[in-house]
Amino acid sequence: MTPNQEEQRLTLSSIESLARDVLLASGISLAQADAIARNVTAAEADACRSHGVYRLLGYVRAVAGGKADGRAVPTVTPLSPAIIRVDAGRGFAPLANEMARPSLIAAAQAVGVAVLAINNCYHNSAMWVDLEPLAEAGLVSIGLTAGQRSVAPHGGSMPVFGTNPFAFGWPRPDGAPFVFDFATSAVARGEIELHQRGGKSIPLGWALDAEGRPTTDPALGLAGAMLPFGGHKGTALALMIELLAGPMIGDLTSQESFVEDEGRGSPPLGGELIIAFDPARFLGDETADHMARAETLFSSISRQDGVRLPGDRRLAARVQSAREGVLVPSRLLDELEAIRA
Amino acid sequence: MTPNQEEQRLTLSSIESLARDVLLASGISLAQADAIARNVTAAEADACRSHGVYRLLGYVRAVAGGKADGRAVPTVTPLSPAIIRVDAGRGFAPLANEMARPSLIAAAQAVGVAVLAINNCYHNSAMWVDLEPLAEAGLVSIGLTAGQRSVAPHGGSMPVFGTNPFAFGWPRPDGAPFVFDFATSAVARGEIELHQRGGKSIPLGWALDAEGRPTTDPALGLAGAMLPFGGHKGTALALMIELLAGPMIGDLTSQESFVEDEGRGSPPLGGELIIAFDPARFLGDETADHMARAETLFSSISRQDGVRLPGDRRLAARVQSAREGVLVPSRLLDELEAIRA
Numbered sequence: 128m129t130p131n132q133e134e135q136r137l138t139l140s141s142i143e144s145l146a147r148d149v150l151l152a153s154g155i156s157l158a159q160a161d162a163i164a165r166n167v168t169a170a171e172a173d174a175c176r177s178h179g180v181y182r183l184l185g186y187v188r189a190v191a192g193g194k195a196d197g198r199a200v201p202t203v204t205p206l207s208p209a210i211i212r213v214d215a216g217r218g219f220a221p222l223a224n225e226m227a228r229p230s231l232i233a234a235a236q237a238v239g240v241a242v243l244a245i246n247n248c249y250h251n252s253a254m255w256v257d258l259e260p261l262a263e264a265g266l267v268s269i270g271l272t273a274g275q276r277s278v279a280p281h282g283g284s285m286p287v288f289g290t291n292p293f294a295f296g297w298p299r300p301d302g303a304p305f306v307f308d309f310a311t312s313a314v315a316r317g318e319i320e321l322h323q324r325g326g327k328s329i330p331l332g333w334a335l336d337a338e339g340r341p342t343t344d345p346a347l348g349l350a351g352a353m354l355p356f357g358g359h360k361g362t363a364l365a366l367m368i369e370l371l372a373g374p375m376i377g378d379l380t381s382q383e384s385f386v387e388d389e390g391r392g393s394p395p396l397g398g399e400l401i402i403a404f405d406p407a408r409f410l411g412d413e414t415a416d417h418m419a420r421a422e423t424l425f426s427s428i429s430r431q432d433g434v435r436l437p438g439d440r441r442l443a444a445r446v447q448s449a450r451e452g453v454l455v456p457s458r459l460l461d462e463l464e465a466i467r468a
Numbered sequence: 469m470t471p472n473q474e475e476q477r478l479t480l481s482s483i484e485s486l487a488r489d490v491l492l493a494s495g496i497s498l499a500q501a502d503a504i505a506r507n508v509t510a511a512e513a514d515a516c517r518s519h520g521v522y523r524l525l526g527y528v529r530a531v532a533g534g535k536a537d538g539r540a541v542p543t544v545t546p547l548s549p550a551i552i553r554v555d556a557g558r559g560f561a562p563l564a565n566e567m568a569r570p571s572l573i574a575a576a577q578a579v580g581v582a583v584l585a586i587n588n589c590y591h592n593s594a595m596w597v598d599l600e601p602l603a604e605a606g607l608v609s610i611g612l613t614a615g616q617r618s619v620a621p622h623g624g625s626m627p628v629f630g631t632n633p634f635a636f637g638w639p640r641p642d643g644a645p646f647v648f649d650f651a652t653s654a655v656a657r658g659e660i661e662l663h664q665r666g667g668k669s670i671p672l673g674w675a676l677d678a679e680g681r682p683t684t685d686p687a688l689g690l691a692g693a694m695l696p697f698g699g700h701k702g703t704a705l706a707l708m709i710e711l712l713a714g715p716m717i718g719d720l721t722s723q724e725s726f727v728e729d730e731g732r733g734s735p736p737l738g739g740e741l742i743i744a745f746d747p748a749r750f751l752g753d754e755t756a757d758h759m760a761r762a763e764t765l766f767s768s769i770s771r772q773d774g775v776r777l778p779g780d781r782r783l784a785a786r787v788q789s790a791r792e793g794v795l796v797p798s799r800l801l802d803e804l805e806a807i808r809a
Contacts, residue, residue: 207749209550209579238550240583240743244750267716283772287765295708307704357698363648363778366769367636374762375608375747377754382768402743406716408548409585413718421715424628427723428707431624437704
């Protein structure tokens with residue numbers, strides 16, 4: 128890609144500074160802003176634009192709306208040797224994750240499996256960014272969070288679920304961990320929003336309009352209902368994520384989060400669940416041997432023509448971004464500079 | 469449904485006796501046979517034919533092939549306050565589950581989350597049958613197991629994964645728990661086998677032939693590669709299940725299980741992972757209130773026209789089966805009677 132007049136090239140450190148400054152100018156605390164800036168920069172580095180600096184507008188809106196607390200200090204409480212709870216205090220997910228992570232890692236190492244239950248938290252960030260450090264600590268992890276109702280169950284037309292992402296991390300002995308993170312909607316909501324901003328139509332199968340009819344208009348789709356991936360199976364997973372990251376840990380469903388928002392268009396308030404496993408507690412002295420068998424599995428997939436391991440594109444982009452920086456749409460940059468000013 | 473000449477109606481207790489007798493006549497121990505018979509009968513009761521008495525042929529084949537141990541006695545070992553390991557001794561999953569279940573429930577209740585790692589186990593049974601008792605004990609659970617390589621990654625043509633089912637259970641205050649259990653292949657392998665037995669073609673999107681071309685011929689699809697559900701997202705889940713139920717717990721991948729079988733066509737040998745959560749350890753005094761919010765979520769889905777909660781069809785069939793018994797194809801019944809004789 129070469130820059131055109133509608134895009135500007137920024138280094139990753141400029142991205143991180145810009146993000147921090149925009150957040151600080153919006154009244155968000157340094158601790159929250161730093162954690163968010165790291166998350167947004169990691170997404171830009173991996174060419175995941177829908178979770179990059181574009182998301183800063185959502186953080187600013189959340190605080191301006193008076194619902195989110197940009198200065199919240201998360202409190203971490205162990206509920207058992209295997210459960211860590213963090214009350215995010217209506218702040219944002221990146222800081223809640225960072226503050227709870229050492230306790231989660233210690234608990235998983237101690238008993239082999241541990242759960243982090245994040246409550247009372249605004250979610251506007253990429254979850255894979257929070258699973259990578261767990262993999263770097265040698266842990267396998269699953270991350271789940273709900274959203275605001277925007278996705279209808281397969282066969283229906285009324286939105287019930289959020290885009291309810293499912294994320295997974297696996298440590299690899301050489302190089303970056305294997306991490307995937309996908310919306311259980313057909314696509315991430317941010318994809319539809321970016322199509323809307325770009326004046327592009329969306330493919331059929333992504334969304335229904337408010338009358339339940341298939342649509343290619345991103346605005347009508349955002350006002351109607353998004354569709355789940357994978358039909359009734361994707362629907363089942365979306366429902367599971369609602370239950371695990373919602374009622375099971377005492378937090379909101381995507382419907383309740385929608386009501387709570389009162390139409391402000393803020394990021395969703397709710398829960399996040401991370402399950403961390405320490406393979407060494409299962410495998411003991413044989414850990415390295417069994418992790419090597421996983422590498423055989425990875426190569427049997429990636430060596431096939433036409434197949435890419437989830438995350439491979441992100442990791443390739445990461446190398447390029449570190450060297451060349453990333454392109455940001457000029458219009459978005461103007462909006463962000465206006466907030467920073 | 470009314471019986472025709474090609475089907476016979478059996479009561480559930482006749483199904484269970486038949487199953488036990490067929491297994492005992494094949495040299496399987498009473499303990500293994502009883503557990504399998506309960507599993508197969510539960511599947512028939514829920515009109516899940518692909519996991520019903522049809523599966524008995526697979527158990528018999530597994531033992532006749534000299535690889536599975538039909539008389540194995542599973543050994544249960546706690547590895548930590550949150551990990552229970554059961555070595556199935558090359559026996560079958562139902563007895564391994566039944567013997568480990570009390571320890572799993574106790575561990576989950578003690579620390580809030582616990583993992584059951586079943587190793588060295590032949591898998592030929594419906595996993596949801598083993599999650600229901602956990603839900604009846606008030607626990608939320610996830611069940612995962614791999615298989616023998618038969619499913620290609622999205623975009624590829626070489627089989628790598630088994631049909632790698634994903635199962636989930638959730639306790640409900642009134643009536644049967646919410647449980648789903650789906651293959652991460654487009655359909656369960658048993659579905660394709662039943663099409664083959666019935667002389668029916670399969671839809672495009674279920675399988676590729678041995679040259680990687682889409683096929684509607686069940687025999688060619690079984691000899692080639694099945695396809696994952698949900699494209700690259702379903703592929704990611706299938707891979708996650710391989711890793712969690714395989715290398716993470718020191719057990720076989722679906723490729724390794726295929727090699728181990730040496731072409732006998734036995735059920736897959738490998739691992740099974742069950743994660744059990746006790747909501748009461750997260751929610752304390754507020755458990756009932758939050759579980760009631762889950763009921764609101766369920767009803768917002770099931771009240772939509774055209775939408776069915778996963779498992780609803782099974783539960784409706786269960787009521788009918790208890791009253792009327794179930795229909796079994798006469799040809800299958802003849803095969804089973806010949807083994808019992």
